[in-house]
Amino acid sequence: MLDEEFFPRRRMDRGVRDSVKKLLHYSVVLLGFFLALSMAGIDLKNFAVLAGALGIGIGFGLQNIVNNFISGLILLFERPIKVGDMVVVDNEWGTVRKIGLRSTTVETFDLAELIVPNSLLVSEKVTNWTLSNSRSRLVIPVGVAYGSDVPKVLTILAEAARQHPDVLKEPEPSPIFVAFGDSSLDFELRVWMADAQKRLLVRNDLLQYIDRRFREEGVEIPFPQRDLHLRSVDSAIIGGMQEKPAPPRSE
Structure with missing residues (x-):
């Protein structure tokens, strides 16, 4: 519905459309989760206290996952990279195909798919060749x-x-x-x-x-070359070379 009715009228580019769809998707999932808890008779206040206690313990064990999750939100809001951008990540060239909350998929020129953690895209140096323009x-x-x-x-x-x-x-x-x-x-x-x-x-x-x-x-492309200049050679070596008999000729 969004692709057929809403986005064409607003003339949004592909990156903006994907960001809006993902944010709406996760918002609906989160809202549905809380509605399900409410319909099941679970008091949300008690759940908030329990979630806070669990969050401290889970935060230490799932630190990398939480970091990637927050980084995914940063990518969706700030949009330093978008779907369709050509980027260089860790010396690998490719095109961004998908931006998720945990990782981003980059398709290389060999059609290999790199699964890049979002935290890497936020904290490390990433070259985006098409961020503001494609030139x-x-x-x-x-x-x-x-x-x-x-x-x-x-x-x-x-x-x-x-x-x-x-x-x-x-x-x-x-x-x-x-x-x-x-x-x-x-x-x-x-x-x-x-x-x-x-x-x-x-x-x-x-x-x-x-x-x-x-x-x-007739313009020549040269090969690498080096010139060797001998300033002095031991006289014994020269004498040995001169006195060395020629090898016998085979008949």
Whole structure:
């Protein structure tokens, strides 16, 4: 009824709808519990005293459960995360699928479901990529060989950003020459996307385009390398190398 009549008229987003439904559900359950006690002839005043006494003992034994329960209420009221948000929890990327009073279900990109205690979402650091808006910045590091044409590399990176339909025109994409690396000239391509859910797809497309254009333009992507310089070598070692007979040739 709420989904068909009430919510469409109010134009509430999915997160607000889920919070309202859960709060109404738990309120009805709690009200029904007290009505059942009243109809059974149990004095609610006596029950309150008994519940208070039991609460002290249960609080120590079920401290984590109570903590998660209170944290679930905080999530429903403050809404730092909502159903459908893309979050990073303990270095795991995923989409929030369900927020309960004890735990929250996060679906990873591998379609695995993480059951995260609500207390963790309230007390620990959680990255929410879609809290206030779904825009997201993507940074792609690129390294090319020393001696490469720097303006040409910057042009190719800018071209890669302009041709992709999911890359925003504003803020404007930024190809940047970052540093002289150990084995390469280091660049970064910084772009903005309208939908953070497409980060992996956009990254894949841009990397493929950059690789193809580099090969067409003869821009080399180097392997890590080290140069070894010998300042001094023991003369006995040099003499031994010179006097060592060559191995016999097999016929």
